[in-house]
Amino acid sequence: MPRRYPFVRVGVFTDHIFGGNQLAVFLAPDGPSDDEMQAIAREMNIAEITFVFASTQSDCVARVRIFTPARELPFAGHPTVGTTWVLAREGRLPAGSREVVLEEGIGPVPVRLEGDLTSPSSVWMKQRDAEFGPELTNRGAFARALALEEGDLLVQTGVELAGVESDMEWFALVGPLERLGHG
Incomplete structure (x- = not known):
C-alpha cells in the first residue's frame, strides 16, 4: 500500500x-x-x-x-x-x-x-567558520585540470583547499573569466 x-x-x-x-x-x-x-x-x-x-x-x-x-x-x-x-x-x-x-x-x-x-x-x-587545508604547490597541474594555463591563475593568490563543515573543495582566483574552458 x-x-x-x-x-x-x-x-x-x-x-x-x-x-x-x-x-x-x-x-x-x-x-x-x-x-x-x-x-x-x-x-x-x-x-x-x-x-x-x-x-x-x-x-x-x-x-x-x-x-x-x-x-x-x-x-x-x-x-x-x-x-x-x-x-x-x-x-x-x-x-x-x-x-x-x-x-x-x-x-x-x-x-x-x-x-x-x-x-x-x-x-x-549561524554556520561554522571555513576551514583551510594546505596550499596546493603544483599550480600548473591544477590549472591543466581546469583546462587553463598556469598564467590564468592569479599570481597574488594561492590555490587552497577550503570548506565549511565536511565538504572540502579547491578554491583559486582565476582571471579573466573568458579563459575558463579555453585552455
Missing part, C-alpha cells in the same frame, strides 16, 4: 512566487527509510529537500536531514533557512521563539527568525 509523506515546497531567498532556490520540506514524524528518502530526493529532482523528525538532542527543536538527488548532506544553508521558515509557518516551533537550534548531520545549527513568527520576514543561521 502506498505511503503518504506530506511536504511543503517553497522558494528560499525570495519575496515573490516562482523565485528563489526551490526546497521541499517533508514533515515526517514517522518518516521514510534512508533509501526511501534518497529515492524521493531523486524523484523530486531539485537541489535539496529536507526531512524533519523529532530531535534526539534536548537543546534542538527538530532533527533535519538534507538530501540532494545524489546523496545526503550533513549541512547546507538554504535548506536550513527554508526548513526553519516552514516550521514557523506550520506552527512547529515553540511559541514566541525567535532563536531555535536545529539538529543536523554536522551537529546543532543555531537559527534566528525576524518579523512575524507565523510568517518570518527573515531567517538567519
Whole structure:
C-alpha cells in the first residue's frame, strides 16, 4: 500500500512566487527509510529537500536531514533557512521563539527568525567558520585540470583547499573569466 509523506515546497531567498532556490520540506514524524528518502530526493529532482523528525538532542527543536538527488548532506544553508521558515509557518516551533537550534548531520545549527513568527520576514543561521587545508604547490597541474594555463591563475593568490563543515573543495582566483574552458 502506498505511503503518504506530506511536504511543503517553497522558494528560499525570495519575496515573490516562482523565485528563489526551490526546497521541499517533508514533515515526517514517522518518516521514510534512508533509501526511501534518497529515492524521493531523486524523484523530486531539485537541489535539496529536507526531512524533519523529532530531535534526539534536548537543546534542538527538530532533527533535519538534507538530501540532494545524489546523496545526503550533513549541512547546507538554504535548506536550513527554508526548513526553519516552514516550521514557523506550520506552527512547529515553540511559541514566541525567535532563536531555535536545529539538529543536523554536522551537529546543532543555531537559527534566528525576524518579523512575524507565523510568517518570518527573515531567517538567519549561524554556520561554522571555513576551514583551510594546505596550499596546493603544483599550480600548473591544477590549472591543466581546469583546462587553463598556469598564467590564468592569479599570481597574488594561492590555490587552497577550503570548506565549511565536511565538504572540502579547491578554491583559486582565476582571471579573466573568458579563459575558463579555453585552455
